[in-house]
Amino acid sequence: MVQDSIRILQAQGYKVTKPRRQVLEILEEAQESLAPYDIQRLLRRQGKHLNHVTIYRILELFCRLNLAHRVLSSGGFVRCSLGKREGCHRFVVCRQCGAIQEFADKGLCQEEDRFAESRGFHTESHLSESSGLCSDCYRKQVKQNFIG
Amino acid sequence: MVQDSIRILQAQGYKVTKPRRQVLEILEEAQESLAPYDIQRLLRRQGKHLNHVTIYRILELFCRLNLAHRVLSSGGFVRCSLGKREGCHRFVVCRQCGAIQEFADKGLCQEEDRFAESRGFHTESHLSESSGLCSDCYRKQVKQNFIG
DNA sequence: AGCTTAAATGCAACAGTGTTGCAATTAGGG
DNA sequence: CCCTAATTGCAACACTGTTGCATTTAAGCT
Ligand SMILES: [Mn+2]
Ligand SMILES: [Mn+2]
Ligand SMILES: [Zn+2]
Ligand SMILES: [Zn+2]
Secondary structure (H helix, E strand, O other): OHHHHHHHHHHOOOOOOHHHHHHHHHHHHHOOOEOHHHHHHHHHHOOOOOOHHHHHHHHHHHHHOOOEEEOOEOOOOOOEEEOOOOEEEEEEEEOOOOOEEEEOOHHHHHHHHHHHHOOOOEEEEEEEEEEEEOHHHHHHHHHHHHHO | OHHHHHHHHHHOOOOOOHHHHHHHHHHHHHOOOEOHHHHHHHHHHOOOOOOHHHHHHHHHHHHHOOOEEEOOEOOOOOOEEEOOOOOOOEEEEEOOOOOEEEEOOHHHHHHHHHHHHOOOOEEEEEEEEEEEEOHHHHHHHHHHHHHO
16 A cells, blocks of 8 residues: 555655655556556656656665565576576575575475466476575674664 | 587587587586676686677577576566565466466465575575466467477 | 588677766755 | 755666677588
8 A cells, every 4th residue: 555655654754755656656556566667657658757767766765665576587688597497496695795595496396386287377497586684694684783 | 518508509400609619618617697798708808709799699599499597686676566575476477478477375485484594594585486388378389289 | 621601790789777976856844 | 934954857877688780600512
């Protein structure tokens, strides 16, 4: 709900500006994930013009406040690995230091397959990414919180 | 193995060129996924210069032949959804028609958490994408194969 | 080994995405 | 209504990815 997000903005001391309200509303209306320039285009059709830089900064804030979140994509050539895509490609990524660990687990694949198939979907490959903190960064953060 | 990939290229009637061999070798050496411009930089350090367009075309071919695969990323603002990232964000994407279904499953999350934690990783959010065929496209493909 | 030619690469030019620094505007408290 | 820090807009840039066309090259054939 847009109202909830607005309350969170205020509670955290952020201004409730026209651009921020507009981005919230368009995301709410869309009922699906939107790319930054999608947002700009949709708003423009309603006669509302926002600079793309503003949209990027607003989305970044929203993600920081957990009002929004980024969605994975493998559309571009973000990265490329040798070897078939089939099977398991699971990553854990530390949001602090960027450390990446790759692993595989047959059990998880099978469960995902089952789930997809229950909706008529025939899985060929899986990719997944869990975000969080690596053990080092987690330790540091705990220490921080203890001091602060 | 680079040799295997070369054999597959030949078997499918593609030329085994110097640029293709160099990309294969650099991916093999790296032992991790590389972005197109990473590949260009690494090769340049070895005194080998490849045009970036060439690298893109080679990677596209490799992916088509299953010698390589694209890796997910949520680095950029690919897309942005309203709502917290925590919990489950699972997508099944049809490689044929692009249809997307989103769903959530607590069980899968818990298993992924367990797995990550077993390597000292503290999970905060999950994203996953299974690629395959939706029921429509699967039906069509089966029919195709039956006729052809 | 030299020819031949389709396939592949390089080059130029472009479009899309995302970032930065700074000037102008504005939300919201006093 | 003023004030000011926060936010937005603007300009300029860097990075990623694509397209069309000229040039080069792998590999099959004398
Ligand atoms: Mn703009
Ligand atoms: Mn280049
Ligand atoms: Zn870390
Ligand atoms: Zn489909």
